[in-house]
Structure formats: C-alpha cells, structure tokens
Amino acid sequence: MAVVLAIGTRKGLWLATSTDARVAWDVTGPHHPMTDVYALGFDTRRATPRLLAGVTSEHYGPSVAHSDDLGATWREPDHAPIAFPADTGAALARVWQLAPGPESSPEVVYAGVEPSAVFRSTDGGETYELVRGLWDHPHRPKWTPGFGGMAVHSIVPHPTDDRRVTVAMSTGGVYVTEDGGTTWHASNRGIQAYRSPDRYPEFGQCVHKIAQHPDRPERFFAQNHHGVYRSDDGAATWQSIADGLPADFGFPMVVHPRRPDVVYTFPLTADELRFTPGGRCAVYRSEDAGKSWDALTDGLPEHFWTGVLRDAMCLDSADPAGVYLGTRSGAVYASRDQGDSWRPVVEHLPDVLCVRAVVV
16 A cells, blocks of 8 residues: 655655555645645546645646655646636636546536636546636625635535535635536525624625545534534534634634544634644544534644645545645654554745645
8 A cells, every 4th residue: 555645745745655555755846836735635546546636826827736756757738727717807817726526427527716706627637627606606795705705615526416515715615516506595594703793694694614524414513603513414504613612713614535533634723823822733623513522632743833725735645644734834744554643744845835645
C-alpha cells in the first residue's frame, strides 16, 4: 500500500508519498510554484487516480490543472476551464472546491468558486459549465461575503443519487438540489446566524464546512461560524453538537471513511482571537456522532498559536484510517492510528490551504 498526500499552499503544491505504512514520507515540490492552491481533489473513479488542482496565479489568474500520474506531469488547458458567461457580469476570482461526482457519473466533477457559484464538468474536470439553477436563485443577491470572501467552499455529491448535491457557502448557508442542479433550496433549519437579528433565518448563515458520511448519506456534520451541528435527515434540519468542545468556532469538519459516528474538527477561539484555546494544538474527535468529544494531542505541538483552515484536514481510506492536518504555519502532521498519535510529515512550508490523501 502507498499513500499520496497532496498539500496545497499559498506558494504551490507539495506531494508526500509513503510506502511503509505511513511511517516515512518522501516529499516533492513545489509543483505549480508561486500559485495559491486552495482546492485539491483525487478522482478515484479511474484506474489511476486523477489529481485535480485549483491554482491561482497573480499573473495568469485562476485555473484548474490535472495530473493522471500522481503529479509527475500536469495538463492545463490553454483556455480558461472555468469562466463565467458574459451575461452574468461576473469574473472568476478563485476555485475553492473540486469534488468528483458519484460512481454512477464517472466523468462528472463539480467546482465551487468565488464569487459564490457552482460549475459542473462532464469530461473529468477539463472543462466546466455554470450551474445556472444556483446562480439564478432569488437568494443570491442577498448573499454577502464572509471574512475570507463569498465562495462556495463545500460541495457534497450524494454517493448514489446523481441528481442530489449539497453545497455550503459563506455567507449564505447550506443549499440542496434534488434535480441535478435545476432548482435549489436553502437547508439551514436549526443553524444559527451569528450576530443576525433573526438567529434562525432561512438563509444567510456563515457555514464554514460540511461533511457527509458516504455509508449513511442522510447524516451530515457542519462547522459554522460559532456552532457545530449534525443532521440525520439529509441536511433538512440540524441540531447542535458543540457541547464538550472548548470552542464552537473553527473551519474543518471531516468524517471517518467507514464509521458514520466518527467525526473530527479543530476548534479555535473566536471572533477576535482566532487562536487555539489556550495555545494548545488539539484535534477533537467524536466517536458517538457528536454526543461527546476527545482531545487528540499526542505528538502535536504544545505551544501552537496558529490555525487549520477548512480544507486543511482530511482522512485516507486505509485501515486503520490515516488523519492529516496542515497548519497556517506550514507544518503537516499525520496520524496512522485514526488520530490517537501524530508525527510530522513536513515542516516549514508556506501557509497550508488544503490537504487531500489517496491510497494507491
């Protein structure tokens, strides 16, 4: 077994490969140097996984590149693979999310972008078209930017129903389509809108990340701008699971690949102090769907005054599952025992924006 870990940063992409049960790592890079790499995705529906990277160059602007040999070579079209139609009056600022579709749609890839929109590819992620149903939604003129921008940062295709996709954005909240993107409805019941006069509006919540369990697709978890939630009815309603965490603010939210009750997050103190509580680096894991939480700290730094961004935590599909996190101070840590203990993969990289892992 080999594991490949893709690490997107503010100055390029690094790849770490382990062939000895995730003990030692061979790190290469930078690939796409001096670009922001906010979005990464491994498409495992192919014989060799396709690695997709959303890159943003200060000179050339945003684009999507892909590799069919795990980063040895890259392809990027001469034309912009993602571009807003002229009649929208919008320009692409950044690609925030790349999400392969379900097994039943092997060439479908979704992209979440800034300004808030979803694009859909039907050729494996080489070209994309705007999903008009979400762009033309009557709520869109009232969506507002979060601190990091106004973007669709979470796209969760249903694992078996190719017509159902759930997305989240800052600040708009969670939206669901059940007809392949033609129509969308807000799905935020139970999620608070922090500092809003109406604490539970139909939309306008600043959701930071959502995750769905592939074996129990009706179950979702969400990390909000103040608030941690679970849904057991396909994102129709949400309930708080923040009790037991040292803070209810944070960005990442990831699920175990096989255990629907196991979820991980990384709390921060907020709003003004976006540090780890007490300067302690700790991943929090729940093994009972959020009823209780345990701090996982073995091998992580004791004095830690930085953070982990929304896509800078992930799991692999090995058994036992590996857990990975990248920090804003340029370090990447790996756990090969589901979070019980941690070791550094690489340190002193640029600000880590996203990490993705694949078993090959």
